[in-house]
Amino acid sequence: MKYVTLGDSDLRVSAACLGGAGFGTQATDEPTFHQLDKFFELGGTFVDSANMYSWWVKTAGAGCSESSLGRWMKARGNRDKVVVATKMGMPHPAFAGSAMNAPTAAVEKGLRRAQIIEECDKSLRRLQTDHIDLYYTHADDRTTPIEETMAGFEVVVRTGKVRQIAVSNFAAWRIAQSNAVARTRAFPRYVAVQQHQTYLRPNPGIDWLHNLPGSEELTDFCKSERVTIVAYSPLLMGGYDRPERRWGVGWLPSPDRERAYGGPDADARLATLESVAKEIGVTNSQLVLAWMVNSTPPVVPLFGASSDAQLAMNMAAIDIKLMPEQMARLNK
Ligand SMILES: NC(=O)c1ccc[n+]([C@@H]2O[C@H](COP(=O)([O-])OP(=O)(O)OC[C@H]3O[C@@H](n4cnc5c(N)ncnc54)[C@H](OP(=O)(O)O)[C@@H]3O)[C@@H](O)[C@H]2O)c1
Secondary structure, eight states, X not given: OOEEEOTTSSOEEESSEEEOTTTTOSSSSHHHHHHHHHHHHTTOOEXXXXXXXXXXXXXXXXXXXXXXXXXXXXXXXXXXXXXXXXXXXXXXXXXXXXXXXXXXXXXXOOOOHHHHHHHHHHHHHHHTSXXXXXXXXXXXXXXXXXXXXXXXXXXXXXXXXXXEEEEESOOHHHHHHHHHHHHHHTOOOEEEEEEEOOSSOOOTTOOOTTOOBOOHHHHHHHHHHTOEEEEESTTGGGGGGOGGGTTOOTTSXXXXXXXXXXXXXXXXXXXXXXXXXXXXXXXXXHHHHHHHHTSSSOOEEEEOOSSHHHHHHHHHHHTOOOOHHHHHHHHO
């Protein structure tokens, strides 16, 4: 397993991150514990969660992912070996975690100072830990002044509750503005951005709701500012190896879901991906992950897996070394 440093921070993480949207959503913790055990056996350390995971599973509710991860770390006594990433600030209905509970109105989370401090404390309780390694804003909030948001993060970092901060679903210029404010005030800066990013490029004209895709501009900005890209849902729900779900983007309504990645260069990129994958004897999904890890600077793929076999394949992909000529073909 390769390891990378996030941005210009001191936070070292495995070059692959395991998605936690499914943690704690089943009747017992056993499937979550099993997957986390396997991920760690294969060298993974970097685990992703969020305060709102997984509100849409009515038998589990928001907070179930952090709670299950917390129970696993406690049961295994391995908190110091895990890099815990979690998020706050994405509006979501307030299911209280029972099948009988109907959703109330959308909860306005936002990025206000008090909200950051309060949500951080709640996440720490669920995770049964005294600190979060990487704390993300889950979505932008343009109604709260950037100064206020950065002041909230300054408190949670200064008090030792959070090691490093990051954003998700943010435009490059908003990260630039935020980090400029942080520099002026000597506050902590964002060291990573978690964006929806894959090998295919997004089609113009899609309403992405709160979930923003990556872009060349974001990549260029991150390279120049030393902000690490963490690419969520890189496998398009397995679509690269399943033609019937090629453009799968789970949270978008139809028809945007189907056409989100069917852009003008999609066929050409897919043909190149398939030809390089065949040449080196890996699956298309594995090559997408390997391409990210072999990029300069490396992009950290944040994937899900629904079986041990998928997890093993994804972890093996992280160690694939691509030749410069293969990278050039994939990038062209
Ligand atoms: N920041 C945000 O707003 C945001 C949004 C979404 C997700 N996320 C994070 O990203 C994580 C991953 O998201 P995701 O589950 O959508 O990611 P994904 O990796 O694109 O999709 C995972 C699915 O792909 C299939 N798959 C996995 N490995 C495979 C392989 N080797 N070959 C073929 N198919 C494979 C499986 O589908 P089947 O089960 O059908 O086989 C698996 O459930 C989440 O858990 C969450 O932590 C963040």
